Amino acid sequence: MTATNDAPTLSIVIPVYNEEKILPSAVAGLREGLRELGIHYELILAENGSKDATREIGKTLSEKFPEVSMFSASEPNYGKALREGILRARGEFVVCDEIDLCLTDFYRAALALLQGNECDFVVGSKLLGESNDDRPWTRHAASMVYNGLLRVTLGFKGTDTHGIKAFRRTHVIPVVEACLVDKDVFASELVLRAERSGMRMREIPIALKEVRPPSVNLIKRVPNVLKALGKLVWAIRVQG
Secondary structure (H helix, E strand, C coil), rough: CCCCCCCCCCCEEEEEECCCCCCCCHHHHHHHHHHCCCEEEEEEEECCCCCHHHHHHHHHHHCCCEEEEEECCCCCCCHCCCCCHHHHCCCEEECCCCCCCCCHHHHHHHHHHHHHCCCEEEECCCCCCEEEEEHHHHHHHHHHHHHHHHHHHHHHCCCCCCCCEEHHHHHHHHHHHCCCCCCCHHHHHHHHHHCCCCCCEEECCEEEECCHHHCCHHHHHHHHHHHHHHHHHHHHHHHC
16 A cells, blocks of 8 residues: 555554564454555554564565554553553554454454444454354453453453454543553453443454464463452552
């Protein structure tokens, strides 16, 4: 797609950490899928603290494709990278994606809902009954437990907070700026605060499969996620 100086219709923000093996193919596949949508877009790669060649590959991709840009954070911090990427976005609509997802069917469905003013915020849920989660059962079970904790501790009404989502940028920027936690839990705080603000939320099913093991070991993530969840409960229940 030929880039112009005009603001894009769609901004795509993807945090990347140690993704040298799949980054080139994922970007190529996403660009192909977006070509079929025929939409003016920008792709923002939010690199954060990679120890492999992710940064160099991202720089090469941004030099090769005008619609691709990359910025780098100094530490491995998914939430901080996602937050900054959203704040950098220029599009009317924003999709927050994962480099191992890039589900353009979700883009099509979510944009139809947003452009039709049927909702303000769309979450691609891997836990809806119509969804197809082909990842190992341990990852699916972890998602169920985590979102169950959000419902119990914070009154979350949906089924999923972490993963692919889309929204109208001007509606959500104040919510992003109000978020207080980062790392793995930022995405959950974003969805929870959007829901609690009265924003019109919609979940749609997605189909996903594991294209590579998690970049951070699931067992090693548990203590940090539980600690961050405690911070999230404090931030929302106490700090407001």
